[in-house]
Amino acid sequence: MNSKKSRTEGNDLPNDSPIEEHVQPNESKVKVKIDTTDTRPANGTADAILPTASSMTSNLEQEIINMIVSAYGNMIEVVYVRPSRMKIRVPPQDIVRVATFIKENFSFDHAESVAGTDYPKENQIEIVYHLSSYTDENIVPKILALSSRVNRDEPRIPSLINVFKSVEYHERETYEMVGVYFEGHPRMERFLLPEDWADIPPLRKDFRIKGR
């Protein structure tokens, strides 16, 4: 019931406009502007305005996002923060670091799914990891979507298999469906598709189903 009442605006992905973050209705804004090519290591100094103390205690999602943002500042782009759902975007090279940080400091211990989406207009492919927890009772209902965008012409991203063991088969499926190579995965091979598949990865937008 809760997700229906407070449905925030999802001003997201397919457009090419500069990304805005998403806010809770009565929370203060957290404005973070991101430069995806910035590879400076996290220096702890975020140009973010932290929310006031009164809103922190009642909003675990916001707390988590703020902690991540305060640790990695420039790299993190908060896509949205909704009740029980959060999404952040990191550059592909730093995804392992951020994932390790998330796993160690909060109790996100497994990945529920890995999704790959093709954005041909922006020439990018987005990989989203949905992380959740089995151990911490407060975080059990919440899902943190850790996403990253790779270039469509050279889609390579480090694999998160050493951080979350549960992504092994999901990454293999994403590899064959959208064509993203996960570096560090022990077995990057075809999984669901038949052995004689000779076409482009099927979930790409330029793969048309015959007859439609």
Add this chain to the structure above:
Amino acid sequence: MASAPQKFTFGNFVASVIWLVFWILVIVTLIVLPLIFIILFYVPLPPVEGEVLTPYLFFSMMVDPSRTLPIIKSFIHTDIFRVAVFPGFMYAAIIAAATIFIERKFLAKMQLRIGPLYAGKIEGILQLIADGLKLISKEIIVPSGADKPIFWATPIAFVATAAAVVALIPVAPGWVVANVDVGLLAVFAILGFFPLFALLFSWASNSKYPFIGGLRALHQMIAFEIPFILSALSVVVLSGSLNLSEIATSQNPYWFILFLPISAFVFYISSLAELERIPFDLPEAESEIVAGWLTETSGMIYGLLQLGTYLKLYALAALFVILFLGGWSGPQIFPKELIPGYSGVQIYNAITVNAAFWFTIKTFGVIMLLLLPRGINPRIRIDILLHTGWYKLIVLSFINIFVALALVYGGIAGPGGLVQ
């Protein structure tokens, strides 16, 4: 109908009748008549009422029913009848067929189903004939690379061996195909062939799953032969003889199951394992190894193997009855004469019929007991099976041997004891 129907004209009808008559005449003249004359002239026939039975006397006697009785009686006492009909192959085959049908109905009732229903007017009673016809008409597929002589010979050998075990079982006093002095030992010797057939057939099938199944069958049957023999040994201790008919008659007035309940239990479990019935049907474990060593059977080969298995079922159930349940002993419920006051030729031998009746009833009871675990239990795993066979059952059977020895030395049971 595979062929195009012919036009039905009167001329065609007359032509087909004449064709039929022609063929009947040819067959009767060339085959049947010579056969009858060969039998009547060359086979030694018994004398009837003091006269030698010539063919002409035979034909003249057919019209008078009271004069055919001696012929039938003398025929019943020949060896061929004993081997082929009773207590030999046909009797066992009919019981095996009835067992298959009863098993399907019995299991169905336990599982809240109906079982065979449509073949035959009464509750699907002709289902077995339908299955037999189906199996005969199927193509027998021999896998490539299979060892053909062994592949074809093993099912036939299997049925022959099962029939050999059946041949040693006495059904009524004096009614046994082979009255061997070491009958019990012969039964176990013949039963020792079956692991060999399982292994031969699985090897000849040239495929992975039958190979695993054959090995499992080998392990299983060998593991359970020892408690089998040991539990029968306690019976030999008590009865003092290896002859199966004598074992059956020596259980008077107390059946051996009263003295040897543990042995009966061990024998029961071992016969479940020998027959590869659930819970011991690892060699045919469907979910792991498709059908085990029976995987490559199809058509009549499968039919022969099933026939052999059910003949073995009857043989082991009958063995249980003879060893532990007193064989054919039971109250005499068939009167000596069907019609009181009739003093002509005796129509039937009351003792034999009574013995056969009680034997059949008891065998069916034991068969039902052997069919029961199929509805209750899952399949056992091979290491638990071997552990049970080699450790637990051997120990249990030894216990009962000591009990039997104690009884014999105490003079209570056994030949010359108090209870005899």
Add this chain to the structure above:
Amino acid sequence: MTDFQEKVDETIKMGLEIVKETEEDRLMTLSVGPQHPGSGHFRFTVKVDGDYIVYCDPDPGYVHRGEEKMSEYRNFIQNIPHLERPVIHDSNNITYSYSLAVEELVNIEVPRRGQFIRAIASELNRQVYTLYWLAIYGIFLGHSTMFMWPTGDRELFIDLLEALTGARVTHAFNIPGGVRNDMPEGFKERCLRQIAYFEKRLVEYEDIFYNNPLFRQRTEGVGTLRKEDAISLGVTGSVVRASGVPFDVRKAEPYDIYNEIDFQVQYMKSGDSFARSMIPFLDMRESCHILRQLLDKIPQAGEVRAKLQPNPKGPAGESYKRVESARGALGYYIISDGSPKPYRVKISVGSFRNMLALPFLLVGSKLGDMPSIYWSLNYWPVEADR
């Protein structure tokens, strides 16, 4: 040593070399393939050393039909009939999750009676699927009665669902906005009667199936999955509840009216095959309690479906919703770009996640334990392939 002696020794050594058993020779590769009575439509390769499994490699994809790609070519309502095909006999749960996600994207409010009927259909489907799973478990273990009884009792619930939705399987009942039609007359009494009979049958199941010493011997201590491994492998559903984690989406993140229903999450700590086979059985019992409460609290009258425009669409956005199906948490991640057709639909099914536990548990166990471990992971091949 003379020349002759040397030659003899060399020949013997050569002969021994040829006959020596290499590691590869000892192993036998079994392909438990899609056409096998022990695996459903799923292929996995197993290398066996004697009786012990040393290597296992799942190879799904036999029934891969491209559900996710097909969803991008149909609009939100048209997606329902093909999205329920991955699990035809649990179809109400897989479309429930999709409907919740679409309702969030398009901003639809589902009427209260519709939410209750949706939950009733979901619980009935859970019983149907779990009974089917129990029946196939019986076949795998060679227990024919364990196949016949659940299949027979399953007909009760299939008849109920047929009265409710019009089809025995693949109901196409849940749509974004509610359910397609209302309950028929007399459904509530009939449902309560069937549940009462079924609860008596569950007592018999426990006696004959679960208290059977042979069944216990084959499942207790077999394929033990410890809690830490279960969490790190990310398994879900009855597998993770059997390893000591009391996670049920209906309690953790209640959707629709599940926050008004009072029930307990069943979990066991041992993590072996016996626990994994006991949890769905206990879940069935809880489901009966839930059904009784649902039938009790349902509003007497009302709409069952929200009125929608043809070709509903919402603003661009994304949504991730999950539902507790009979196999675990079933999540839908839908991205919409403002058009009536979704831009991307990603289905996260419990079977795909539980597949990771299969090689983990099989390596090192006996070949005879393979069916017991494999099916206890509550793996439905068609759903994992989507």
